[in-house]
Amino acid sequence: MKILMVGDVTDPSGVQYLKERLWEERKRLGIDFVAVNAENASFIGGADQILAETLLEAGADVLTGGNHTMQRLSIHSFLENDSRMLRPLNYPAAVPGRGYTVLDAQGYRVLVLNAMGVVHMEPTLDNPFYAIDRVLDREEGHYDFAILDFHAEAAGEKGAIAHYFDGRIQIIAGTHTHVPTADLQILPKGTGFVTDLGMCGPTGGVLGINADVIIERSMLHLPKKYEAAEGPVSVDGVIFTLDPSAKRVTAIERIKF
Ligand SMILES: [Fe+2]
Numbered sequence: 001m002k003i004l005m006v007g008d009v010t011d012p013s014g015v016q017y018l019k020e021r022l023w024e025e026r027k028r029l030g031i032d033f034v035a036v037n038a039e040n041a042s043f044i045g046g047a048d049q050i051l052a053e054t055l056l057e058a059g060a061d062v063l064t065g066g067n068h069t070m071q072r073l074s075i076h077s078f079l080e081n082d083s084r085m086l087r088p089l090n091y092p093a094a095v096p097g098r099g100y101t102v103l104d105a106q107g108y109r110v111l112v113l114n115a116m117g118v119v120h121m122e123p124t125l126d127n128p129f130y131a132i133d134r135v136l137d138r139e140e141g142h143y144d145f146a147i148l149d150f151h152a153e154a155a156g157e158k159g160a161i162a163h164y165f166d167g168r169i170q171i172i173a174g175t176h177t178h179v180p181t182a183d184l185q186i187l188p189k190g191t192g193f194v195t196d197l198g199m200c201g202p203t204g205g206v207l208g209i210n211a212d213v214i215i216e217r218s219m220l221h222l223p224k225k226y227e228a229a230e231g232p233v234s235v236d237g238v239i240f241t242l243d244p245s246a247k248r249v250t251a252i253e254r255i256k257f
Contacts, residue, residue, distance in 0.1 A: 010201030117152025204231020
């Protein structure tokens with residue numbers, strides 16, 4: 001079974017690009033299940049319902065989120081009503097939406113989890129180690145394998161999560177930094193892990209944002225409005241080949257299209 005995870009969609013041009021290309025790539029590569037991080041689909045402002053539905057129609061089976069997911073009030077009812085879009089599970093329980101879901105992947109029940117780091121992020125969220133542990137306990141027996149999008153800034157926190165859940169969550173991919181890392185690895189108990197998937201958006205600036213804006217903000221510390229980068233759009237993703245009966249990842253490869 002092949003599972004594709006796609007890094008943060010940075011703006012609507014990334015959504016449009018996936019709309020044009022994702023089904024074609026799915027078919028060409030024989031992908032069974034696709035997870036896309038959609039937290040910035042509206043450009044540093046969460047994702048609205050139209051963009052979320054476009055991504056789901058474009059070939060994503062599930063949309064994961066992060067620190068920007070709750071930013072648009074208009075998405076809250078969609079998060080409540082559609083279990084294919086997640087927000088981090090370590091938010092308070094009263095926050096709309098859900099942080100995990102069980103979906104079908106070629107007849108297997110896949111538990112998809114989305115959690116957020118607390119190092120250089122939101123220190124008052126629930127500790128992700130305990131929060132994820134609680135979900136795995138609660139859902140035990142109700143799924144065949146598990147996938148986690150861990151949305152975090154610090155590489156060390158991502159690595160610690162991956163090693164702690166090795167063998168219990170079969171696929172763990174980091175998101176948020178927009179930088180595709182080269183550390184694809186299969187951990188001792190069979191978990192496939194990468195520190196960061198990368199991004200899906202315009203490649204000409206800094207992490208999807210116009211470079212001049214970032215330079216000005218960095219040098220003058222004034223609230224210059226963000227603008228999207230220019231340049232060709234591309235998609236960073238990682239394909240995990242999983243043996244669902246052995247609950248082990250057998251191969252990992254990067255793709256860019
Ligand atoms: Fe983020």
